[in-house]
Amino acid sequence: MEIKLQSIATVKNSRIEPIDDEWEAIIGDIELSSHIPTEAFDNISNFSHLEIIYFLDKVDKKDVIFSGQPRGNPNYPSMGIFAQRKKDRPNTIGLATVELLEHNGRTLKVKFLDAINGTPILDIKPVFKEYEPKSEIKQPNWVADLMKNYW
Template sequence: MADRETFEVEALGHVVGGRIEPTDDYWGGTRAIIRLDADRFTPDATKGLEDFSHLEIVFRFHLADPTDLNLGARRPRDNPDWPEVGIFGHRNMRRLNWLGVSRCRLIKVDGLDLHVEELDAVDGTPVLDVKPWFTDFGPRGEVHQAQWTTDMLADYFARRAQDA
C-alpha cells in the first residue's frame, strides 16, 4: 500500500517499579511511578495535574515479541471458549504499532514523578503520552461490550491473594 504513513515518536518518560513482567490478571493495587524525562521537562510540565484523580497513559509494549503478531482473527488468550475476533476487537499487546492505552489512578505528583496505581504497564515501559482523564471525554450514550470480555477481565484489576 503506497499511502502508508510512518511516524517517529519519542518516549517522554518511563515506568519505574511495579510489575517486571506483563501478565494477564491481578493488576489491582499495583503501584508504579511514571518518571518524566528531566532533560526535556521541568516540574512546570506537571503543574495542575494533581487536581485530577486519573490519567490516561499511552505507552509502547516494549517486551512484546514482534513475531507474535496476527493481523487477522484469533481467540482472546487462546481460550477455545471465546470467539475468534480480529486484531481490532482486542486490547492486547499483539498490535501492529505495539501501543497500549491505560487509565490509572494518580496517587501523587512529585516533580516529574507521577505516582500511579493500576497502570498495566511494566517497569521500563516507554511512556509516549500522559493525559489527565476528563470525565467529559468518557463514553456518551449506552455502553455495551461482548460478554467474553467481561468473563476474561473478571480478575484483571483484582488483587492477588498475597497482596490482599
Template sequence: MAITLEPIGIVRGGRAEAVDDGWGNVEADIVLDPARLKPEATLGLASFSHVVVVFHMHKVAEDKVETGARHPRERTDWPRLGILAQPARSRPNRIGVTPVSLVSVDGLTLRVRGLDAIDGTPVLDIKPWIPGFAPRGVVREPTWVRDLMQGYW
C-alpha cells in the same frame, strides 16, 4: 507514512513481567524525561484523580504481533476475533492506553496505581482523565469481555 515517537518517560517499579490479571493494586512510578519536558509540565496535574497513560509494549516481539484474528488469551471458548476487537498486547503498533489512579505528583515523577505496564516500559504520553471525554450514550460489549476483565484489575 512512518511515524516516529520518542518516549517522554519510563515506568519504574510495579511488575517485571506482563501477566494477564491482578493489575488493580500495582503501583509504579512514571519518571518523565527532563530532556523532553520542562519541570512545569506536570503543573496542575495533581488536581486530577486519574490520568490516561499511553505507552509502548516494548517487550512484545515483532514476530508475535498479530495483524489478523485469534482467540483472546488463546481461549477457544471465546470467539475468534480480529486483533482490533480485543485488548491484546500483540497489537500492530504495540500501543497500550490505560486510565490509572494518580497517587502523587513529585516534579516529573508520577506515582500511579493500576497501570498494566511493566518496569522499563516507554511512556509516550499522559493526559488527565476527564469524564466529559468518556463515551457518551449506552456502552455495549460482548459477554466474553466481562469474563476477561473479571480478574484483570
C-alpha cells in the same frame, strides 16, 4: 508512513513480566525523561485520573496477530485485533486510564497502569468527564470473564 516518537517518561514498578492478571495491587511510578521539563506536570494534581499512552517495547513483532481468540482461550470467539485489547498489536501501543495517587516533582504515582517496569510512556493526558462516553457501553459477555482477575 513511518512515524517516529520519543518517550516522555518511563514506568517504574515491581512487574517485570507481561502477565495478564492481578494488576490492581501494582502501584507504579511514571518518571519524566530528562529532556522533558518538570513544568510539564504543573497542576496535574488537579485531576484524579490520567490517560497513559505507552509503547509495548517488549512485544516481539513475530507475536503480532490480526485475529484470534483472546488469550488463546477456545471458549472465546475469534476476534480481530482491533476488537480486543491484546498486547500483540501491529503498532504495540498500550492505553490505560489510571488513578493519580500522588505527584512529586518529576514523578507521578499511579494505580491501574498495566505496563511493566521500564515501559516507555508516549503521552499523558488528563481525563475530562466531557470526553467520557455519552451512551451506554456495550461489550460481549466473554469480556467480563476475561477481565475477572485483571484488576
